[in-house]
Amino acid sequence: MKKNTKFILLGWDAADWKVINPMIEQGLLPNIEKFINDGIIGNLATLDPPYSPMLWTSIATGKRPYKHGVHGFHEPIEKAPGIRPVMSTTRTCKALWNILTQEGYKSHVLGWWPSHPAEPVSGVAISDFFARPVGRQYEPWPVAEGSVHPKEMEEHFGWLRMHPEEITANVIELFVPDWQKANEQQQKRLSSIQRETAMAATLHNCFTNILREQEWDFAALYLATIDHYCHGFMRFHPPKRPHVPQPDFDMFHNVITAGYRYHDMMLGRILQLAGDDAYVMLISDHGFQPDHLRPRDIPKEPAGPAYEHSPQGIFMLKGPGIKQDELLYGASLLDITPTILTCLGLPVGKDMDGKVLTQVFAAEKQPETIESWENVEGDCGMHPSGTMEDEDANARALEQLVELGYMEKPSGDTKQNRKKATDECNFNLAKAYMDGGKIQEAIPLLEKLHGESPDTSRYAFQLATCYQALGKLKDCRRIIEAMRDREMFGEITLDVMEASLLLGERRPIEAIKLYKKAEGKVNHFHSRLYLQMARGYTMLRRWEDAERVLLKDIDLDYDHAAAHALLGSVYLNDNRFEKAVDSLLTAIGLQYDNPDAHYRLGMALKNLGQYEKAAEAFEVVLVMAPKGNVARQQLVELYSLYLNQPEKAAGHARKFDQSLVGTIHIVSGLPRSGTSMLMQMLEAGGLEIFTDKERKPDENNPKGYYEHNAVKSLATNKQWLPEAEGKVVKAVANLLPHLPPRFKYKVVFIERDLHEVLASQRKMLNRLGKRTKDDVYPVGLMQAFELQVKKAKAWASRQANVEVLYVNHADIIENPFLVAMQIHEFYNHQLLPELMAQVPDTKLHREKSSTISITQ
Amino acid sequence: MKIFDFQIASPEQYFLSFQIDLAGPDGQPFKVPLGGALGLLAAGDIGTIAWRQKLQQVKSEMAERTQTHLAEGE
Numbered sequence: 001m002k003k004n005t006k007f008i009l010l011g012w013d014a015a016d017w018k019v020i021n022p023m024i025e026q027g028l029l030p031n032i033e034k035f036i037n038d039g040i041i042g043n044l045a046t047l048d049p050p051y052s053p054m055l056w057t058s059i060a061t062g063k064r065p066y067k068h069g070v071h072g073f074h075e076p077i078e079k080a081p082g083i084r085p086v087m088s089t090t091r092t093c094k095a096l097w098n099i100l101t102q103e104g105y106k107s108h109v110l111g112w113w114p115s116h117p118a119e120p121v122s123g124v125a126i127s128d129f130f131a132r133p134v135g136r137q138y139e140p141w142p143v144a145e146g147s148v149h150p151k152e153m154e155e156h157f158g159w160l161r162m163h164p165e166e167i168t169a170n171v172i173e174l175f176v177p178d179w180q181k182a183n184e185q186q187q188k189r190l191s192s193i194q195r196e197t198a199m200a201a202t203l204h205n206c207f208t209n210i211l212r213e214q215e216w217d218f219a220a221l222y223l224a225t226i227d228h229y230c231h232g233f234m235r236f237h238p239p240k241r242p243h244v245p246q247p248d249f250d251m252f253h254n255v256i257t258a259g260y261r262y263h264d265m266m267l268g269r270i271l272q273l274a275g276d277d278a279y280v281m282l283i284s285d286h287g288f289q290p291d292h293l294r295p296r297d298i299p300k301e302p303a304g305p306a307y308e309h310s311p312q313g314i315f316m317l318k319g320p321g322i323k324q325d326e327l328l329y330g331a332s333l334l335d336i337t338p339t340i341l342t343c344l345g346l347p348v349g350k351d352m353d354g355k356v357l358t359q360v361f362a363a364e365k366q367p368e369t370i371e372s373w374e375n376v377e378g379d380c381g382m383h384p385s386g387t388m389e390d391e392d393a394n395a396r397a398l399e400q401l402v403e404l405g406y407m408e409k410p411s412g413d414t415k416q417n418r419k420k421a422t423d424e425c426n427f428n429l430a431k432a433y434m435d436g437g438k439i440q441e442a443i444p445l446l447e448k449l450h451g452e453s454p455d456t457s458r459y460a461f462q463l464a465t466c467y468q469a470l471g472k473l474k475d476c477r478r479i480i481e482a483m484r485d486r487e488m489f490g491e492i493t494l495d496v497m498e499a500s501l502l503l504g505e506r507r508p509i510e511a512i513k514l515y516k517k518a519e520g521k522v523n524h525f526h527s528r529l530y531l532q533m534a535r536g537y538t539m540l541r542r543w544e545d546a547e548r549v550l551l552k553d554i555d556l557d558y559d560h561a562a563a564h565a566l567l568g569s570v571y572l573n574d575n576r577f578e579k580a581v582d583s584l585l586t587a588i589g590l591q592y593d594n595p596d597a598h599y600r601l602g603m604a605l606k607n608l609g610q611y612e613k614a615a616e617a618f619e620v621v622l623v624m625a626p627k628g629n630v631a632r633q634q635l636v637e638l639y640s641l642y643l644n645q646p647e648k649a650a651g652h653a654r655k656f657d658q659s660l661v662g663t664i665h666i667v668s669g670l671p672r673s674g675t676s677m678l679m680q681m682l683e684a685g686g687l688e689i690f691t692d693k694e695r696k697p698d699e700n701n702p703k704g705y706y707e708h709n710a711v712k713s714l715a716t717n718k719q720w721l722p723e724a725e726g727k728v729v730k731a732v733a734n735l736l737p738h739l740p741p742r743f744k745y746k747v748v749f750i751e752r753d754l755h756e757v758l759a760s761q762r763k764m765l766n767r768l769g770k771r772t773k774d775d776v777y778p779v780g781l782m783q784a785f786e787l788q789v790k791k792a793k794a795w796a797s798r799q800a801n802v803e804v805l806y807v808n809h810a811d812i813i814e815n816p817f818l819v820a821m822q823i824h825e826f827y828n829h830q831l832l833p834e835l836m837a838q839v840p841d842t843k844l845h846r847e848k849s850s851t852i853s854i855t856q
Numbered sequence: 857m858k859i860f861d862f863q864i865a866s867p868e869q870y871f872l873s874f875q876i877d878l879a880g881p882d883g884q885p886f887k888v889p890l891g892g893a894l895g896l897l898a899a900g901d902i903g904t905i906a907w908r909q910k911l912q913q914v915k916s917e918m919a920e921r922t923q924t925h926l927a928e929g930e
Binding site for chain 2: 155156158159160162166167168169170171174197200201204205206207208209212258261262265266268269270273
């Protein structure tokens with residue numbers, strides 16, 4: 001069945017705007033330039049880990065690696081050599097071409113990584129093993145078994161293959177004008193240009209042949225060539241850096257430019273064959289640092305070359321109903337499949353992690369959805385399980401991965417190879433979980449890896465990062481100390497890690513000391529030292545110091561969006577609103593997909609009285625983060641109080657209520673105001689307590705503290721909150737404003753005579769051996785506490801998602817049952833007030849205000 | 857799908873029998889250089905076919921010339 005809509009998807013691994021833009025200015029890429037004028041372009045955010053087989057599978061499925069099953073470059077197998085490259089059969093869900101095959105589209109896919117063995121789709125499938133050359137030009141070069149579907153077309157496409165030795169001097173001299181002067185070492189590099197150019201020509205020949213001779217509704221072509229040119233030659237790309245030998249720079253400085261020109265010319269031919277009525281999308285999975293951010297050394301670890309990648313790929317789309325000469329913001333490679341499905345009028349799977357890029361359409365488009373394409377039955381052109389493998393082709397594919405530096409040469413030990421591959425896949429899976437915000441799922445994988453290989457620094461590092469993200473700071477410190485004991489990193493690196501932990505522990509002064517020690521001794525671009533240092537200064541509210549170090553960071557790398565965003569935040573906090581707007585707009589220009597920066601921009605604009613623009617900024621936050629209730633609260637206020645749009649205000653207020661995901665119970669008050677006692681009462685009443693039981697009962701709190709360490713870092717870490725849903729959390733009063741408005745909170749706030757609170761705190765400090773000045777009454781502290789309580793109450797009164805019951809400590813001691821009944825009523829009569837009333841122990845009520853002697 | 861029956865013609869016979877007219881950027885007929893060109897690679901299948909046709913043609917001409925030369929020598 002022929003369809004009315006045609007779509008071409010082109011993937012250029014590692015293509016980067018930073019290379020393309022200056023070349024367009026020089027008029028060297030006319031076809032890309034025309035494409036830009038005819039369509040919409042933007043950055044395409046990558047995923048972590050930035051490994052191509054994982055990324056291109058995410059592009060083709062709209063799903064993260066823990067859903068699509070491709071977890072690295074290679075994977076363990078039972079038989080020798082114990083590993084194989086990842087394959088089409090590794091993928092555990094449907095790719096775009098499978099969905100389209102199922103829906104009756106004539107669907108072709110060429111060269112995708114991974115795609116071997118070629119899948120039995122409705123059109124032609126040519127796998128990533130097909131173009132790999134073997135032997136010399138006139139020696140036999142059989143088509144790799146299973147690399148072409150349908151098999152009957154093997155010979156046809158086999159003839160269109162280009163052998164590296166067919167890449168003649170006429171072609172090579174465009175890449176390397178002085179190729180004839182190449183020494184032996186340099187000649188090896190010339191061979192790699194021949195090889196990569198020939199492989200691209202092979203796939204391009206087949207692709208253009210299909211567009212010319214076959215029916216097609218959808219055709220996808222992936223070329224790894226730019227990535228491979230870049231890994232081999234980006235170090236020689238101008239400007240020359242001091243460590244690059246002059247003879248090599250002179251010989252190879254033009255390779256990247258020539259490689260992009262070659263791709264531009266291929267694009268021109270494809271656009272010609274596509275015609276004006278087809279959609280054409282050109283994307284890359286990540287960028288490749290072309291400037292002063294190029295790393296000098298590549299870490300000696302599996303997939304080390306990926307350190308040369310940059311996090312933004314390219315996105316270009318043209319076609320019927322697509323905006324022209326426009327910029328797109330906020331695209332991720334997870335959005336590609338949902339967007340293509342929408343262009344073709346097909347529903348998007350709700351189980352896909354990406355979103356439809358609705359901004360690309362000139363007219364408003366409402367995407368349709370389906371629960372999951374996995375549940376749609378019928379032939380989708382996927383392989384049945386147990387599909388054959390070509391061991392020779394596998395071996396060649398492994399050799400290429402070794403040549404590119406993505407993996408070590410496999411040893412002769414099958415078992416060891418298998419174990420290494422398993423570990424690598426699990427490590428990548430853990431990083432994918434971290435990238436998807438699923439830290440809890442990452443931890444068991446990393447704990448196992450770290451337990452088995454405690455000397456592997458990257459396992460330890462990521463595990464420490466996870467612990468820190470979850471507020472498990474003790475665990476994090478344990479790992480860092482073990483790394484120090486084992487001398488796994490240099491002292492400076494460990495100091496930087498420790499400093500990051502100290503920031504997590506809200507100990508910015510010590511953190512800044514360590515950062516200062518490291519300053520000038522580490523590579524700023526990787527450690528982002530100044531950004532972290534600025535975070536420390538912002539904790540201390542030292543705005544000018546934060547500004548100073550952020551300006552240093554920006555001076556080193558103007559494109560560092562996070563530095564501009566934090567600088568905007570610093571200006572906002574320092575009431576320098578105009579400067580805040582400037583910095584935040586710069587940050588957003590560099591990285592649009594940053595809801596926090598849009599939110600702060602909204603706040604700065606609101607403070608400048610630019611209410612409409614502020615509302616626009618908050619609306620953008622809601623597009624990016626529909627559950628962003630902080631922005632929604634601001635919109636309710638702006639529309640109702642300043643912009644006279646009560647209907648919009650009501651709409652947002654309604655959505656705010658609907659979006660709350662669950663209830664968390666909070667016990668709050670000042671420290672030593674009876675919060676632990678209240679926790680015990682709620683536990684006795686039948687509620688579950690959120691505690692890590694790390695702080696043991698002592699003389700100060702004989703029945704325990706009922707605390708959880710994660711709560712202390714609420715200001716900076718909110719990832720643990722879903723774990724606390726439905727449970728009771730103890731959080732002191734000054735933490736309450738940090739509760740994010742995505743949950744509903746039922747707060748029982750205990751108030752106690754401040755003299756009693758202070759006396760209790762002083763006694764506790766004395767018992768802990770910490771001296772207090774008994775002869776001076778802390779009037780300042782008393783005022784600070786009063787202010788804290790006042791602020792907490794004011795905050796609670798403004799939140800639509802917070803319900804508060806205020807109880808009095810003295811009332812609990814005097815009449816526990818009455819207070820238990822009040823709480824019981826607050827909880828809709830779901831508790832056990834009789835048991836709750838048994839909790840308060842009057843013997844523990846040591847500091848009655850009447851007994852305190854005060855010296856002013 | 858169009859599947860070619862190579863029991864009748866080999867892929868080489870099929871592709872090399874194509875009539876291909878290439879034009880340069882100026883619209884003028886493009887003379888295929890014997891040493892190949894990046895533009896031919898970028899043209900895709902027709903570029904490769906045109907170049908291989910050119911190689912074939914030169915090979916045949918050389919073979920013919922050699923034959924003639926040998927015949928004249930005899």
